[in-house]
Amino acid sequence: MPMQLDRRTLLAGSAALGLSPLALAPAARAAAPLTNSVGAPYMRYKLGEFEITAFNDGTRVGQNPEKTFGINQKPEDVAAAAEANFLPTDRLVSSFTPVLVNTGKELVLFDSGNGANGRPATGHLASQIAAAGFTPDQIDVVVITHCHPDHIGGLMENGAALAPKARYVIGEAEYAFWSSPDRANGPTANAAKIVQTNVVPLKDKMTFVKKDGEAVAGIRAVEAFGHTPGHMAWHVENGDKRLLIGADFCNHYVLSLRYPKWHASFDADKDKAVETRLRLLDMLSADRIPFTSYHMPFPAVGFVEKSTEGGYRFVPASYQLML
Ligand SMILES: [Zn+2]
Incomplete structure (x- = not known):
């Protein structure tokens, strides 16, 4: 007979032992408050001699997935795709996953999370860096993949840099686009304002790279235009x-x-973004190498399998990167 540890059993047991039922009362209820925290602060994996730390900057819940993904599709087709994959059709969750690569010689941080503007849901990178055993002044290089607020929001807080001793690396075209006064109005205005407070003041410490430009030895830029220029x-x-x-x-x-040709609302040049997506997914699946993607569910690292039905499939990493 399976053991049943319900309240009646506990009370009967306590009576048999001559204990007052009250002596067991605290153990019979869940008194711990809900944490409302963002969950695991970081996750560590290895790449040869390099050690990589993925940080959990937090998550954001969005509504109406069909207004973000598959905006060139019928809404019912996006809903059907979500449902077929055990996902809700009315909401979606975005993670934010900056990573830190320790090459043994340098610490190289990729992007900075949402920063103060994202709190309380996101903007936790600084505390996660501490939780993972680093101090911000140990960071040697900060790579900025692009200038959207969720990637540059944590670079500065109240005018002080997150990584006070770092140098910075950014795509030449990305910096030129976002630092231009032409971005100050219209749909780019919000991001451009954050570029002015968080990126432009760091200009003197920046290296501007093109395709194949190196951040440090072993880490080089891959053109992935479309999401931003x-x-x-x-x-x-x-x-x-x-x-x-x-x-x-x-x-x-x-x-x-699964649907790399579907347009995403936040891709600035949608056709170019599709071209980039297909090229990189093809490379990842052909070469069978892992990738990390900033907005995928934490820790946001896995592999790409070419699907027989067209498109690709995400295979989350398990222990491949622990060895
Ligand atoms: Zn982003």
């Missing part, structure tokens, strides 16, 4: 191990992979 992914290599830090070339672990 100068959006860069980064190829990390150590020994015979490789990883793509994909940033925002492919944002939903089901919808962007």
